[in-house]
Amino acid sequence: MKRKDFIILLWISLGTSLFFFFAFTDEKTVENFFLTLLISAMYSFLLGAGNGLINDFLNKKIPWSEATTKRTIISIISILLANTILVYFCNYMNFVVFQKAVSTQEYFSGRYNFINWFTINIALLISAFLHAKGFMEELKKTSKKEVVEQKLIAKSANAQFESLKNQLDPHFLFNSLNVLSSLIDENPAKAQKFTASMSKIYRYVLEQKDKELVTIEDEIEFAKTYCDLLKTRFEESVNFEFNVKNEDMRRFVVPLSLQLLLENCIKHNLATSSKPLLITIFTEGDNLCIENNLQIREQIKESAGIGLANIVQRYSLLTDKNVFIEKSEDYFKVKLPVLNDKPSVVTNLMEDDNHAYDRAKKRMMEIKSFYGNLIAYCVIIPFLIILNLITSPKSLWFYWPMLGWGIGVAAHGMGTFAVGKDWEERKIREILEKQNRNGKY
Structure with missing residues (x-):
């Protein structure tokens, strides 16, 4: 883990511990604050560092630029399994070991299924953000490399x-x-x-x-x-x-x-x-x-x-x-x-370079728009969930914006990375190759 990432997780742990300490803790003592800080740090470091390590490992073994579809499938499977295991472990340590609110048997009896499910969704949102960030960074590196190569060729x-x-x-x-x-x-x-x-x-x-x-x-x-x-x-x-x-x-x-x-x-x-x-x-x-x-x-x-x-x-x-x-x-x-x-x-080389730059600029704007949408979703939906559970826990209305907006984010992602753009680019290449074979200049 890089020093920068370690410091970020520390700040996240401190921020969440202060929030839960002042909003949900009845006895505001130093002991309870450090317990809250310990629990927050456990969630932050295990979930954050765990997803970060998975992302780094997959970046080395299966880079986005070399096998995008394969990487997407493996990323989805790995983050689902990893976050489910990590969330169950963190909640067990929180409620059974630290707070001693329930026994091990009661924890696994199904009483905490909703809390586990809710925490898994939060973890998946964080993981999706980390993987999207990794994809964006690799895309920038690949784009810069391609631009440099094209300039050298020209x-x-x-x-x-x-x-x-x-x-x-x-x-x-x-x-x-x-x-x-x-x-x-x-x-x-x-x-x-x-x-x-x-x-x-x-x-x-x-x-x-x-x-x-x-x-x-x-x-x-x-x-x-x-x-x-x-x-x-x-x-x-x-x-x-x-x-x-x-x-x-x-x-x-x-x-x-x-x-x-x-x-x-x-x-x-x-x-x-x-x-x-x-x-x-x-x-x-x-x-x-x-x-x-x-x-x-x-x-x-x-x-x-x-x-x-x-x-x-x-x-x-x-x-x-x-x-x-x-x-x-x-x-x-x-x-x-x-x-x-x-x-x-x-x-021709200058025109190709300009066209490539315009296409790359348009592509970057589309990707930037998608990640802006995803980040907003990852920030606002958890806030709505917390607000719903605090104000009216018996009426769970947060499902509707989470589901509706989630479908919109998924469709936005498909349009940006998957079906639409790949089809257009393949078709353009096919037309250009056909024209070149027929000798049309």
């Missing part, structure tokens, strides 16, 4: 995406300068033309590399310009064909994907005037394809592996659709998924 995905995009700038510049250095020796006139074209293309690289997606039309226009640049160096050794449908032009792909794949084609294949390399760019279903005849070049040094890997990773952060690679003895083909909408990694 930051990680954003950093990863930025890192991938930042590879494009030096990668393009490095490869272009390599081509330029080759042309300076081979053909200075072409090197000048290449330099002029490169400035135009590099402007596009700088503009588009910070975007998540671009239209196929923009990417094709850039690819054609880049192909002209390659033709400057390779002339008739490399040929290009573009067969993209007009209706696909307004759809989206990741930026600079064609440029990276064109580089791969040149880098990994031989291209000569007698054996030209043919590169075809076309749409096929929901894919933008780039295909070349296979003329594998022996690699002098190991490739950095930036091109295709970069494209695959960027697509994985934007969509569930995959990049496909086909390879045979005659050709090599890469299929890029074409998207109908233009999702944003950062925007």
Whole structure:
């Protein structure tokens, strides 16, 4: 037991002992006060600490977050059994041992059944409050943990995406300068033309590399310009064909994907005037394809592996659709998924985070409302019972508010934790999963 809990139980013992001493004790002596204090402490510590230990034990063995239904059933059974045993023991010690009001035989004859039943109900209310408090604390911990995890995922995905995009700038510049250095020796006139074209293309690289997606039309226009640049160096050794449908032009792909794949084609294949390399760019279903005849070049040094890997990773952060690679003895083909909408990694993550926060806030308000209702019930009903027994013990009217309000609290709890919310959340997940499987963005 924590020190804080011990102090709380001491204050409860003192408060109840003072109440019963001044309200129900005829002989107000020091001896009777300490007897009342001893009895109050017995009830407070045995019932309070007993229920607290049960709650702590179940929190370790069966946490609310891992098995809510199982925990609820075991909690109900355990608190019913434990409180019944503890109440019978406390009342026995009170009436038989301390007060010596009745004998053991009289106590178990049924004379004190109503008092036992009444005390058990009070104990169950206290126990329900303790278990509800434990559930609330674990829910807060779980919610905080989930929020932290989601923020870490969002930051990680954003950093990863930025890192991938930042590879494009030096990668393009490095490869272009390599081509330029080759042309300076081979053909200075072409090197000048290449330099002029490169400035135009590099402007596009700088503009588009910070975007998540671009239209196929923009990417094709850039690819054609880049192909002209390659033709400057390779002339008739490399040929290009573009067969993209007009209706696909307004759809989206990741930026600079064609440029990276064109580089791969040149880098990994031989291209000569007698054996030209043919590169075809076309749409096929929901894919933008780039295909070349296979003329594998022996690699002098190991490739950095930036091109295709970069494209695959960027697509994985934007969509569930995959990049496909086909390879045979005659050709090599890469299929890029074409998207109908233009999702944003950062925007989507922020929107998801905001929606999750709003849902969590609404959920917390619902739970807070339920626990407010439960606490009010646990405080007011015992007060009404005591008031009823003091003012008119022969007419027990407290049953009606206790029963009616109890049904309301139970219904409130079911609506907050059980039937309603679980059904809604399951249905929402089913709809979202179905939409994702059908590829609706």
